[in-house]
Amino acid sequence: MTEHVAIQTETFLPYMRDVTKCEQSLQELNLMWRVIEASAKMNCPSEAKTILPTMAATRTGFSRLERELVVSLVQEKVRNVLTEIGTKAQYVIDIVVRNLFERTADVGFLATDRELCNFVAGVTDSVEAIRFRLREYRNKYTVYDEIILLDTEGNVLVQIDPATPLEHSADALIAETLNADTYVETFRFSDLRPGKERALIYSRRMQHPQTGAVVGILCLCFHFEEEMAGIFSSHRDAEARSNMLLLDADNRVIASADKLWIPVGTEVPVNRDGNAALMLFCGREYLVRTVSSDGYQGYPGPIGWQGQVMIPVEVAFSGVISDVLTKLSPEIAEGLLSHAHSFCPPLYDIMTAAKTIQRIVWNGQVMTAGQRGEMLKLKTILDQISETGNRSNELFAQSIHDLYQTVLVSGMRDAEFTTSLLVDLLDRNLYERSDDCRWWALTPELRSALAQPAQDQATVDKMSNILAYINGLYTVYTRIFVYDRHGRIVASTGEHAADIVGGNIDDDSLRQVLSLRTQQQYYVSSFTPSALYDGKDTYIYHAAVRDLENEAVVVGGIGIVFDSTPEFSNMLASGITAKKNMKAFYIDRNARIISTTDSARAVGETLDIDPALLTIPNGSRASQVTVHDGEYAIVACSASNGYREFKVSDGYQEDVIAVVFESFGAVQGAGSQTDGRQYLLETDPTITDGNEYATFFSDHNLFAISAAHVVEAVPFSEVLPTSMGTRAEQIGVLNLRRDDGDGEGRRKEFVWVFDLGQMMRGTRSAVSGSSQVMIVREGEHTIGLLVDELHAVPQFNPAQIMHTPFAMQGASMLVTQVIKANNGQLLIQAIDVGRLFALLIDGQIALPPELAEAVAETAAPGAAADGKRAVELLAA
Known part of the structure; x- marks a missing residue:
């Protein structure tokens, strides 16, 4: 499997400039980490002992990213393209089949028209009256370009197209129709339509009104070329980067959106399984999706017909992409990112990797904070670690932005196209x-x-x-x-x-x-x-x-x-087939629901939707990212534009808007991620013996703790939840592994984890992918502090640190100092570790070993629910 993915990655990577650029940056950073590690080993091996494992982990992380990150980016982009062209291929065949289903009903009904039957049977003989009647029919059902009445010998009795006058037909469909109890569908050359290479004809035998004897044949000739041109015009991509096709059972083109590009009659490669493989056609490589119809109301459509979309690989991943991210509120953008694991796994992988690398760099800086003497040899290496870590963060931030935007734009385009199809299906149906x-x-x-x-x-x-x-x-x-x-x-x-x-x-x-x-x-x-x-x-x-x-x-x-x-529901359901997180609606200009797939809403209710979307022009479509029913979602809509003369030139006006909501997950609580750009610290090279602080975010505010008290940071996912704590702020237990000090082994150490945000404001903090646990030590006591996000480990001179005027208002006040950074433009709140532990010691923050083991057992995923032993120990 891995080899297959690698082959696919190498195949598509040359056509993805942004991913190639990302890969090159990763390789450069990987090389930089290797150089830093090698320098540390050569220049100060003993002093670097504490951070060499961290640096090795960083290098290993980048090696993994080189293999997996680029693969994920490529696969996501290919998947998006295949999904988009697959959706369009499906709609091509579905629209055709639904349209032709109506033709099967038409020919069955018209073949029993009493006036027409009387004429064919010889009961009446006014050719002009019958021609007038057929033209009246054609005036109503404008999808036909010819209607013909024949006798049982193939002699033409009446036709309405003066451009191709006919007297007789020897077409085999005549005998087939006379012997059939239902309609006959013919698509090929026919002498009934001599001016066309292929004609789509629906024929049915006609019977004598009195005796029931078969007396002739009715032929309805569908205006196939005009119909397909309309479909292609409405649903092909505006940039014409792809070609939409209709194929027969032999994979030959019977209709092409661009005949100069792929002519009718050409045999093309097909991809019915949706494989991510390039297909060669006329010396050019394409991504292809081929889709057959499931039929409509028992009508299967012409045998073997298929919808197909082909896009050249060299343009498949290009195109104008609007910067949708700049239009999102920070709350919605962050909320969507919190669901990256479900709506875009590669994006989640990148975010996780970014946080991992950031934590590794942060921990490396914490480990060497406060070291003096020979450890000064590490100064240059630490500076390189910091600089390279910042470059790593910038790379990941850009990668996250690019992929995030790719996913959103692709989702919004797909949702818009879905609504375009839905409103098209409605107009076409109501036209009939x-x-x-x-x-x-x-x-x-x-x-x-x-x-x-x-x-x-x-x-x-x-x-x-x-x-x-x-x-x-x-x-x-x-x-x-x-x-x-x-x-x-x-x-x-x-x-x-x-x-x-x-x-x-x-x-x-x-x-x-x-x-x-x-x-x-x-x-x-x-x-x-x-x-x-x-x-x-x-x-x-x-x-x-x-x-x-x-x-x-x-x-x-x-x-x-x-x-x-049922008819509107069927249209909506067919349009969002296999889109499990999507709900569809038909509404009017006042947002009143006409039909819906949402069981929580009824016809006649008012849909909660941005009023601006209700005013989009006819034939236009739009999309947004919003919050709907407590979930982050893409909302897209298209306004009806009519079909043929219906709602266009016949005087009837009844605007309908198709709307879809595609949900990505529940709205999260207060966000935790912070735009780090406004919190960049300006370095002061004159500071050589300042105090080092570990900085981090909580509630979008920047805080600091003396780095001398900080051991490291670990991901929140390692916390074992438990309800055994005696304080509301105790949210779980962390199992740490520590060196014994003699280099002979590692021992377990269990510590309580406290929610810093809850301690400071009284309410539980929202947890996100950025949440970290800082391990803080004071004397013999060690705790974990849940924070929103890590920041940096800078130095500040004493002149930058000032006491707050509220420092003496009780022991519960944790912030006793403020650090003036960036020439006083940025204030950082410094937490007093002594007060923090004084506040917590009353809650017995130390865990006896036997209690810690019991808590871990009952808190661990999959452990038995019975925590009797731990409760007894806690009571004792």
Whole structure:
């Protein structure tokens, strides 16, 4: 496995300038640590004895970082690219399949149209009337560029495209369609569309209205090229660094976002497993993702079709990246970093390594603090340790910044793209609803029936049967109903239809329908609760039904009740498949929820979202980092822009915004990380015999303790939690291993760990990845102090140290002195170690060995819960 990763790293590293730069810096620092260690061994081996193990640990740490850090950076970048192009490949095929599913319903319904069947059967003979009817259909369903009626011999009876006049077809789809009980889907060259290399045709046989005999064929020719161009235009990356493709079962391109780059008909390499491997195509290496469809409502899509995105490796990791980190509040930025282990493991590894190296350098400086005489030989080496440690911190800070930004930008782009797809799915779906209501309003039987002053039962039954047949084919509706010009419902499908018939539609809908002037117009109710949908929120699409003899006269209307609850939920769920930390919403401009995958929120509620996101222009998308439901999250949204003429030029305006929240973890308490840049200490070369202090952060304030009392710092993760302490500030036990002094072995030493922040302010400190425990010793007593972050081990001359005016206000006051650093521009609070231990001795800070062992046993992870022995010892 390691060898495979190494090969991948070497493969991708040349295309990642930032990672290459990081690797070079690591190598330089590694060399510097080796030089410092070698100098110490040669120039002052005895004096350096105390810090040589620390330096060896540092060198080992850098050796590990050279191997693992760069690998992590490379893998994270490759993963981000593969995720992004994989998402786009999935959406290409999903949008196509959902669109073509509607075509299968269309051809099934239109092939049973009574007027068309009568004509094909020879019952009627007006070619112009039928051509007009087909063109009316095309005017509603603009996804078709040709509609053809043929007899059983392949003779063309009517077509609507004058550019390619046809008389006869010998295409094999004719025989196949005549023998099929359902639709036939054909994608290849066909003499029915002689001007195209390939045509996507949906055909179905037609039957005699009276006898049921097969009399001909209906062919709906889908405008495939125009549709794919629209998909590519909407969803391809703006920089055109990648190419979006649709492939057939033989991995040949059937649609390309850039035909000059990858032409139609070309066979391309595929990557169905999402492997992080480069693929060669025409002498150029690509990252590739290939995705098949899972189908939609039982329709699998054309056999073998696949969505694919290919991006050349030399541009895969470049591109303009906005500096999102500068826009984040420090609290959110720090909170996100606290969850790095879950949302970006490589970032967490870098942060951990940075803190480890910082602690090693800090400990090395503490160990040699106060040493005099021969130990002065270490002065130059200590200076080099400090300087190299600072360079190490700068490198890690930059690495953390770069990777942090990469992860956030990638996440925000992916979230934005997801919302773009979601709102596109909605517009495309509702476009079909606007088509359906207008076409069904042209049904002659409905027009004739509603033109009558009153409808007898036979007429009502006939209308009900027509509506039931339609509803059986178009299952996205819970109810289809017709009403007269007074708004009285005369026929309906769906549950409790008998209770619906005889009722009236609302006055506003009736007024809107009666005001429609042409067959191309329609009306959609607002997304509100409706008795026609069991009191739930939905859209109801209306079209005017006009008199057969005089189209200027509206004799009633047709209403179709969209099954919004499952349909919208399905769209949202399909858009965030496999994104387990993501929740999706459809909302209106007032943030009212239309649909949601969040079980904690209901349709009709108001979503808590930044008002600025509610005002984004149509067709635009945006994203932010925010706090949502007590968790740090990316929020992204896209505003609807319509599809074809729907919401674009048909007069209908109903903006919907798709929103997703991708969570990264719970909001933490008060932050602990501090911007160290504002606390940089200016060194004074004239100080040669000053007092050395170990400095650290607590509550974003800089504190100091005399380095003579500080042993070392250890990570907070080594603390064993226990509730056996007698003080609230006692948060756990630390198991230290100490030299016996004779060089023959090491012994265990257990010490209590106290929360310094709680001692000073009365509330428990928040723990983060930066939290450290300082080991502090006074005489025979040793304790651990939880602090937020380590800082430095500087020297200060006595003139820089002044007593505070509050030093005599009781023994509980721990800060008795203030250090004036940087010419008085920075004040550091110095903790009085004597007062600290005086305060704690009353709490019996020393642990007897037998009690320490018992505490460790009961506190250790996985230990038995029974702490009876330890409790007994404590009571004794």
